[in-house]
Amino acid sequence: DGGITQSPKYLFRKEGQNVTLSCEQNLNHDAMYWYRQDPGQGLRLIYYSQIVNDFQKGDIAEGYSVSREKKESFPLTVTSAQKNPTAFYLCASSIGQIRGRTANEKLFFGSGTQLSVL
């Protein structure tokens, strides 16, 4: 089955620790995204990547880092600089751009990772 997989489903972080959330997709999508969701709130964009080896900051990038070394993978690291990391993290992918234009913003989401601080 094609899809997007996030792991782990639950993650705990100690004070001062960096943790990495995994996101893998086998949809052959160029674009991938990370969103953060706090209880009762909508989604806020952390980082996005339109193509391999390239990524841009979203609205709340401080305290986070990403890499896009492979088309299929877009891991998110929550660094110790993120003082309030407890949230539900969602990864998504989409076809991306075709000939320089956004082809279709139909996003496919993973099932999320709940990060909590010990």
Added chain:
Amino acid sequence: DAKTTQPPSMDCAEGRAANLPCNHSTISGNEYVYWYRQIHSQGPQYIIHGLKNNETNEMASLIITEDRKSSTLILPHATLRDTAVYYCIVRSPHGSSNTGKLIFGQGTTLQVKP
């Protein structure tokens, strides 16, 4: 991207049609209307999208007013499994500097009751 306004919550009886409104009065001519839904503790799921014409798929229908300033998502026969938060989003398809910046608001929590 245009902002949207949705009621925070709605109830619907099981088996009846659920009509979820969305206002997007500042929408521009090339912005699409997208609907997603999120069941508790899961990732959002795409439902439908449209530009000017009404659209229908296996999940729902999307009715867009002639002036495009509002739209309604219709679930024709709501079931208990349709209980979720529904997000209405408008977005330009050609904003290369904003690619991926779909702005999810707080949406409408739809409660389908037996």
